[in-house]
Amino acid sequence: MGFEVDAGGFYGEYGGAYIPEMLYPNIRELEENYMKIVQSDSFQSKFRLLLRDYAGRPTPLFRAERLSAHFGTQIFLKREDLNHTGAHKINNTIGQILMAGQLNKKRIIAETGAGQHGVATATVCALTGMECIIYMGALDMERQAPNVKKMLMLGAEVRPVHSGNKTLKDATNEAIRDWINHPVDTHYIIGSVVGPHPYPDMVTRFQSVISEEIRIQLMEKTGRDYPDYLVACVGGGSNAAGAYYHYLENEGVKLISAEAAGLGVDSGFTAATSLLGRPGIIHGSRTLLMQDADGQIEEPYSISAGLDYPGVGPLHAWLAESGRATVFAITDDEALQAAMLCTRKEGIIPALETAHALAALEKISPGAEDVVVVNLSGRGDKDMETYIEKLEI
Amino acid sequence: MINRIDQLFREKDREILSIYITAGYPELHDTGKVLKALQESGADMVEIGIPFSDPLADGPVIQRSSQLALQNGMTLDLLFNQLKEIRESVSIPLVMMGYLNPILQMGMERFLTRCRDTGIDGVIIPDLPPAEYETRYLDLFLSYGIYNSLLITPHTDDKRIARIAALSEGFLYLVAAASTTGARNSVGDQQRNYFQRLKEMNLPVPGLIGFGISNRPTFLTACEYASGAIIGSAFIEALGERNALTLEERVKSFMGEIRGNALT
Ligand SMILES: Cc1ncc(COP(=O)(O)O)c(C=O)c1O
Numbered sequence: 001m002g003f004e005v006d007a008g009g010f011y012g013e014y015g016g017a018y019i020p021e022m023l024y025p026n027i028r029e030l031e032e033n034y035m036k037i038v039q040s041d042s043f044q045s046k047f048r049l050l051l052r053d054y055a056g057r058p059t060p061l062f063r064a065e066r067l068s069a070h071f072g073t074q075i076f077l078k079r080e081d082l083n084h085t086g087a088h089k090i091n092n093t094i095g096q097i098l099m100a101g102q103l104n105k106k107r108i109i110a111e112t113g114a115g116q117h118g119v120a121t122a123t124v125c126a127l128t129g130m131e132c133i134i135y136m137g138a139l140d141m142e143r144q145a146p147n148v149k150k151m152l153m154l155g156a157e158v159r160p161v162h163s164g165n166k167t168l169k170d171a172t173n174e175a176i177r178d179w180i181n182h183p184v185d186t187h188y189i190i191g192s193v194v195g196p197h198p199y200p201d202m203v204t205r206f207q208s209v210i211s212e213e214i215r216i217q218l219m220e221k222t223g224r225d226y227p228d229y230l231v232a233c234v235g236g237g238s239n240a241a242g243a244y245y246h247y248l249e250n251e252g253v254k255l256i257s258a259e260a261a262g263l264g265v266d267s268g269f270t271a272a273t274s275l276l277g278r279p280g281i282i283h284g285s286r287t288l289l290m291q292d293a294d295g296q297i298e299e300p301y302s303i304s305a306g307l308d309y310p311g312v313g314p315l316h317a318w319l320a321e322s323g324r325a326t327v328f329a330i331t332d333d334e335a336l337q338a339a340m341l342c343t344r345k346e347g348i349i350p351a352l353e354t355a356h357a358l359a360a361l362e363k364i365s366p367g368a369e370d371v372v373v374v375n376l377s378g379r380g381d382k383d384m385e386t387y388i389e390k391l392e393i
Numbered sequence: 394m395i396n397r398i399d400q401l402f403r404e405k406d407r408e409i410l411s412i413y414i415t416a417g418y419p420e421l422h423d424t425g426k427v428l429k430a431l432q433e434s435g436a437d438m439v440e441i442g443i444p445f446s447d448p449l450a451d452g453p454v455i456q457r458s459s460q461l462a463l464q465n466g467m468t469l470d471l472l473f474n475q476l477k478e479i480r481e482s483v484s485i486p487l488v489m490m491g492y493l494n495p496i497l498q499m500g501m502e503r504f505l506t507r508c509r510d511t512g513i514d515g516v517i518i519p520d521l522p523p524a525e526y527e528t529r530y531l532d533l534f535l536s537y538g539i540y541n542s543l544l545i546t547p548h549t550d551d552k553r554i555a556r557i558a559a560l561s562e563g564f565l566y567l568v569a570a571a572s573t574t575g576a577r578n579s580v581g582d583q584q585r586n587y588f589q590r591l592k593e594m595n596l597p598v599p600g601l602i603g604f605g606i607s608n609r610p611t612f613l614t615a616c617e618y619a620s621g622a623i624i625g626s627a628f629i630e631a632l633g634e635r636n637a638l639t640l641e642e643r644v645k646s647f648m649g650e651i652r653g654n655a656l657t
Contacts, residue, residue, distance in 0.1 A: 018493055020450040020519040021544040021557075022568060163456050169447065176449050183548055183571045281494045281520065282447065294468040295498030296446040 003248040003315065003324065009197025010286075012322065014314035017196035019284045022180045026188075027284075029103065031198045037102045038095075038205055050094045051209060054127070055084045057091075059210075061217035061373070066345040073366040076221070077348070077376045078214055080239060087351065087378030088207060088239040089120035093189055095206030097124040100187035107131045107186040111175040113140055113168030114305030114382065115147025116351075117191030122156035132156040135174040139166040140305060147382060165299045168309055172283050192236025193313030196284030200241075200313050207242025214373060215246055222371055229366055231256040232375040233357040234274075234327075235306045237313035239377035244325075254326065255319065258360040259312075260302035261329035271300035272329035273312045274320040282310065288317040303332040303386065304352035306378075334359040336390050339380065351378035352386060397486035397514045398540055398563035401437055402599050402620065409621025410612070410651060411438040411601055412628050413490065415458040416475075417467025418444070419633055423640060424475050427632070428483050430641040434648035436485060440517065440623065441476075443469055443491030450519045452575030454626040458633070469495050473507045480512035486563075488542070490517040501530055505537040515540035515563045523557050531560070542566050547587040551594070558596040567591060567600045567619055576607035576627040580614040588618030612651050624651065 009015050009031075017027055037043050051057040059079045068075045080088040100108060108130045112118030118134040125132035134151055138160040141148050151158050164170035172190075179188045193200040193207075219225040226247055232240035234257045247253040262270035270276065277288030282297055290298040290310040302308045312320075319325035330338075335352060338359035343349045350358060354377045366372050380387065387393060401409065412431050416424045424441070431439055444462035448455060469491070479487070489508060496504050496518065508516065516539060521530075523543055534541050540563035545554050548571055558565050569584055570577070591600060602615040603623030615622035631647040638646065 016525070017522060018520045018525075019522070021523075021549060022450060022546050022571060022573075024546075024553075025548040163453070164446065164460070173447055173449055177452070177573045180450065181572050278498075280497065281492075283449075284520070289494075291494070291498065293498065294470065295495030296463060297494070 003318070005197065005201040009201070011315050011318035013279070014285070014287050014317040015197055015200060016286050017284055018281045018286060019196050020180070022183070023176070026179055026183050027196055033103060034099065034198050034202050037099060038202070043098060043102065046098055047095055051091065055090045055094060056082060057209065058213045058217070059083060061214060061221065063221065064346050067342065070341070070345060071361055071366070072368055074369070074371050075361070076218070076227070076371065076373045077346070078210060078243065078373055080210065080375060080377050081348070081350065081354070081379035085120045085123055086381060087116050087120070088210065088242060089117045089191065090123065091209055091242065092191070092203050092206045092238060093117070093120040093124045096187070096189040097128050097130065100130070100189070101128065103187060105185060105187035107133070107182065108189055109133045109135065109175050109178050109186055110189045111135045111168065111171040111191060113137070113171065113308055115140070115144040115151065116306060116378065116382065118156070118158070119147055119150050119154070121189050122151040122154035125156060126154045133178070134158045135161050135171040135178065137161045137165070137167040137171045140168065140171070144305065144382070167299070168305070169297065169299070176283065192238040193241045193315055194236040194283055194285060194311060200285065200315055203238050204241040204245060204315060207238050208245035210239070210242035210375065211244060211246035214243065218371070218373070224371070226250055226253050227373040228252070228370040229254045229256055229364060229372040231258065231357050231360050231372065233258045233307060233353045233377060234312055234316055235309050235353060237316040239375055241313060241315055243375040248324070255324060256360050256364060257316065257320070257325045257327045258330050258356040259327055260304055260307035260356055261331045262301040262303070264331055265329050269301035270329070271302040271307050271309065273300070273310060274316065274327045275329055277311070285311070285314050287311045287314045288320065303335065304356065306351070306353040307356060328360045328363045330356040330359040334362070339387065340391060348376070349380035350376060351380050352383045354378055396538065396540055396563065398438070401486050402564065405437065406599070406620055408616045409437045409601065410435070411440060411621065411623040412436045413440040413442055413623060413625030415442040415444055415455065415462050415629060416472045417462035417465045418458040418629070419461065421465040421467060422475065424472065425479060426640055427644060428479060428487070430644035431648070432483050432485050434645045435652055436648065437621065438486040438488065440488045440490045441472070443472065443489060443495055445492040445495055448492060450573055452573040452626060454576070454629050455574050458629045469499055473511055476511045486514045487512065488515040488517060489513050493518050493520045502533060505533060505539050508539050509537050513539065515542055517542050517566060519544060523560055527560055544568050547571055547584065554591070554594065554596070558598055561598050563598065564620070565596060565598050565600045566623070567602045569602050569604045569606065569615070572604060574604055574625055576630065577605035577611065578607065580611055592618050609651055609653055
């Protein structure tokens with residue numbers, strides 16, 4: 001089975017570029033150029049240098065002894081939380097800011113939910129001296145005030161979005177509308193493997209440094225370059241896509257995706273997209289989508305702002321539908337408990353998003369000799385307020 | 394039977410005025426009333442907007458009207474039910490304009506069936522790419538006799554314009570500026586150059602200019618270059634104004650201003 005994007009931008013039946021004609025030149029320019037640019041030596045040398053000296057890569061692969069003993073298997077944590085700005089998001093924004101430079105863009109726009117991608121974008125804009133405008137739902141701005149301040153300190157303009165439900169989906173709509181109104185000088189740094197082709201593929205490629213490193217690190221540590229289980233959380237799906245990339249065709253690796261069940265899959269307050277979604281179109285991509293019978297997109301809910309998205313990247317829709325990945329829906333409570341377990345067993349406070357991946361360890365039954373890699377997508381600093389409240393710390 | 398859109402362009406080749414409305418706005422059951430009032434006050438065609446939760450190509454005014462319409466309870470199914478008897482009182486061409494997702498959830502074939510049964514003449518689906526329309530849906534549209542009008546913009550190159558024009562039936566939607574929908578007060582030089590370029594291309598279908606046309610001056614400017622124009626946001630705004638006028642009076646007063654025969 002093929003998991004690479006095809007010439008039309010599809011993974012199976014998912015993907016494509018369902019965009020109004022006003023966006024066509026923007027998307028066309030990117031589509032015609034991105035592969036050439038990404039594969040050029042000059043781009044690769046700049047990208048690799050920044051990943052190493054600026055983001056701090058390679059991130060370690062850590063053998064988690066006490067968690068391993070707890071679950072009776074061999075658990076390794078891929079430490080994306082140790083990246084600059086505290087999550088995998090920077091891998092993508094470094095790649096895209098270099099892409100924007102190659103395309104002679106002068107102005108950067110991005111959407112953000114929790115503010116992680118906004119901060120990672122504002123960071124690379126400060127680094128390169130680019131004008132930076134971040135769209136953020138008015139409600140999210142209230143919920144994530146410290147990240148708003150970080151973006152402002154980094155020199156970005158944060159524009160509150162009052163349309164719709166004032167969260168990530170609406171911020172993404174507004175960023176796309178900005179791009180329609182600025183077709184020539186602006187690059188849109190989308191924050192996950194979502195949106196119209198070529199974004200899902202481009203972002204996957206930038207994030208694929210994660211699985212590239214896992215291969216080398218596993219070989220050193222276990223004598224084999226692939227795990228039996230590979231676990232990641234999926235909001236849009238960028239950290240998972242990056243962790244899976246070099247293993248997509250290796251059926252010996254079981255791919256385990258953790259989605260946010262919120263208060264429960266059937267509670268009406270959930271973001272369990274692959275389980276509840278039907279094929280539909282969001283932000284220019286055909287994917288699994290939470291929607292009502294009339295095709296109106298539903299507002300998701302999760303305790304974790306980074307998983308609070310009503311769609312998934314088209315690659316993940318295809319992985320779920322084809323059975324290549326197994327999807328578990330993790331409730332808020334399960335995630336909170338897993339965050340506590342990881343903290344107490346390994347001394348690592350994970351991001352709430354990441355906690356969903358850790359909770360998926362309870363859902364699988366690996367053998368004692370099996371190798372399990374969990375992509376530790378980010379650190380929990382940004383979530384302290386929630387942890388303090390919910391875990392009564 | 395000849396498609397009403399063709400009929401219109403056969404009878405009239407200038408100053409065609411098409412009005413965009415959001416179905417279910419301002420009140421859920423206003424759709425039919427607004428259509429009748431528009432026909433009575435001289436609209437040549439109406440685009441009935443299917444409200445969508447995430448209207449990517451729309452500015453604040455149409456976003457808000459869509460959101461209100463959804464809150465009012467509008468759905469695509471209900472809209473077709475509301476329009477069941479519309480052809481008993483309205484004879485001007487009617488076009489459905491909406492984003493792809495609600496249409497796909499109904500199913501394209503079922504959507505086209507209901508369009509045909511209701512007496513809808515054409516559709517505009519801004520986020521349905523021309524290539525996908527051609528390979529997946531063109532034959533279906535042809536067999537149902539429903540016209541599809543595609544969009545071009547100032548940034549569409551000549552080759553693509555020719556291709557999109559060839560795929561469009563009835564009329565081609567000429568987006569006036571690189572922008573989302575929303576009222577503007579003037580037409581700039583760059584836009585005039587683009588309109589002029591289009592005029593000289595002698596496209597196989599007539600063009601209507603939309604996005605940013607808001608009042609009599611912008612309407613007349615658009616009409617210098619194309620068969621007519623489409624007004625959306627400005628009309629929606631006029632409909633939603635809080636004043637003592639009835640819905641019908643608001644429609645009449647707005648149309649009077651655009652047509653230049655305002656009573657005041
Ligand atoms: C730490 C962390 N993990 C995961 C995500 C979810 O994004 P994705 O599914 O694209 O990896 C986010 C998003 O904000 C995040 O901050």
